Amino acid sequence: MRGDGMSAQRRERGLRAVPGGSDAVGAPASRPGQDAARLADLLVRSGRGDAAAFEELYDALAGTVHGLAHRIVRDPHLAEDVAQEALVEVWRVAARYRPDQGSARAWVMTIAHRRAVDRVRSEQSHADRLLTHGARHSGEVEHPEQVVDTMDAQWRAARVRRGLAALTPLQREALELTYYKGYTNRQLAESLGIPLGTAKARIRDAMIRLRDGWEVAR
Amino acid sequence: MSENVHALIGAYAVDAVTPAERDEFESHLGACEDCAVELAGLQEATAVLAEAEASAPPATLKARVMADIARTPQAAPPTRDDRDAAGPMPAEGASAASATAASSRRRLWPRLTLAAASVAVLAVGGLVGSSLVQQRQEELALEKDVMMVTSAPDAHSMDLGLGAAHLVMSDKMSSVVAMGEDCPEPEAGMEYQLWVVMADGSKHAGPTFAPEPDGSFMTMMEMDMEGATAFVVTEEPMGGSEQPTTDMVAVVEL
Structure with missing residues (x-):
């Protein structure tokens, strides 16, 4: 019971790897959006007009885009509009993304945040909104299958x-x-x-x- | 003037700028590599803030977006000349590491089980021959796992006589973490190794580790706590051993 099974998996910090280390063993299936390189690839492909790639990108990032929009604009309908605009904007300008500049996630969230903030500022009731909405929104009920x-x-x-x-x-x-x-x-x-x-x-x-x-x- | 523009970098990263300030900063960005690099890091940090807000989007959103993009023409990629002014990300100099580092925290370590043994050991850490980026990922993944263990509801901490160090155990997380500071350097050619001692006296190999230059260290082992009676640290030749080859330098009795 000792030895081989474990030693094959042993690694220590900062020094070396045992060849064929634990990544190869029992790794969970990779989930959408878990991998920065994959997201970058999806975004680049989206920029070339690949709608299937964009759909995968959507699945990985729409929850964050929407949640961020909701947090900022507060109103659920407005949040959905802002998320839609932001995601379509991502599609529109995806060809400008360059992976060596930063992560796809950060790039998308930059667009989403800017869009949400611009919307908040353009709202007539902005001043009141700022004064009256102190508390964080409670979030929506999540569908089980979306709680990855x-x-x-x-x-x-x-x-x-x-x-x-x-x-x-x-x-x-x-x-x-x-x-x-x-x-x-x-x-x-x-x-x-x-x-x-x-x-x-x-x-x-x-x-x-x-x-x-x-x-x-x- | 340039000084003033540079000072806007934080405000720009969180969009706390007017359209005029945004334009001004973006034109500055193209000419200031320091700003571009710093901004890239700040934007990765804002992405972390954003991620904490993630919630399930309305089911209708996807259909709306997909329908929309089907009729939305795409901008052509910028040429080198207009890159400086394009897009929300900096034009030059951002580290490629940022892309991978940002998501590495989400990685899960594979779970191992030894069929014949009640003890599964998972040591986490750096990789030989791996890039700094990968190493960074490993460290972030380790930090994540360590945090999950140390913040578990049943986590409890015990002194480990190795500098100012302690063990944190969680049955719920089936893991034990060793971490500390002021850890003495092991003998040349040696490193520390953690062992779990079972009720029958058998010892199971855990991860090897060595302190960072500042004396800090952190390692983690995933295992079923059932039957464990002690944790022991020994010095072992680089790469670790199957069974302890030296006297223990620290012990924690359970």
């Missing part, structure tokens, strides 16, 4: 919480008002009564701290 991996989702949420917890309260507030609520840096400065340069620096410091905490690319 609860553990994964929990981990993501925990990771984000941990990242946000590492920020100072002022940094969190700055991100809450900008990233989630669509304030411009000037609106942030004026609403908090701080100099514009301070507002810009606060946003940047917050993002740098998140980036370093999460150890995403720098």
Whole structure:
């Protein structure tokens, strides 16, 4: 019972691999959207007009695009509109994506976030919205088949919480008002009564701290 | 002037800019590689924020989007000349690592079971001959797994006499994590190896590990806790051993 089975799987950090290491054994079937290289490939193919590739990309990212839109614009119908616009925009400009510039996911979320924020700003009731909607939306009831991996989702949420917890309260507030609520840096400065340069620096410091905490690319 | 534009980078990354500021920053981007690289990292971080919001989209959305794209013409790819100004991502210099690092956290380690044994061991870590990107992925995957174990409801922690280190066990996660700081360097040509000692005295090989230059280390083993009575650390020749070949340097009795 000892030895061979285990030693074949043994790896240690930072030094070496046992050939044919554990990736080859019992790996779960890869799920849609789990793999950055695959997403990048799908996005590139989408840019060449491959609708099937785009559909796969949709399956991988639409949940995040929609959730982000919902968080920012609040209204469910508006969120669906914004998600639709953003995803169609992804299709439209996909040929501009270059994998060496960053992940497909980040590229898509950049488009989605911008679209949501632009929509929020163009809303007549923006000012009221900013004042009255403090609480985070509760989310929609998810269909079981769409909850691909609860553990994964929990981990993501925990990771984000941990990242946000590492920020100072002022940094969190700055991100809450900008990233989630669509304030411009000037609106942030004026609403908090701080100099514009301070507002810009606060946003940047917050993002740098998140980036370093999460150890995403720098 | 340039200084002012540069200061907008955080605000740009979270879209806290006016259209005029956006244009200004994007034209600056094409000429400032530092900004492009920094922005790429910040955008990967914003993507993490976005991911936490993921929710099931309405079923109608997909049909609407697919119908829409069928009648939406696509923009042609930009030529080198217009790349500087194109798209939401920086024009130059972003690290290719960002693409892979961003999703590596979602990777799951394969689960292993030994048919003949009640102990399955999964050591995680870096790979020889692998790129830094892959190594980074391995580390992120390890960190994820470690976090899942240490945050499990039944996780409990025990001192491990190896620098300032402890073991965290979770029956629920069927895993044990060893982590710590100020870990002394093993002898030259040696590294540490974790073992699980069963009630019958048998010892099962766990992962090998060595401290980082700063003395920190982290390793993890997945196993059924049933029947385990102790965890032991020994120094073993590089690559680890089937059975301990030296005296233990640390032990945790369960």
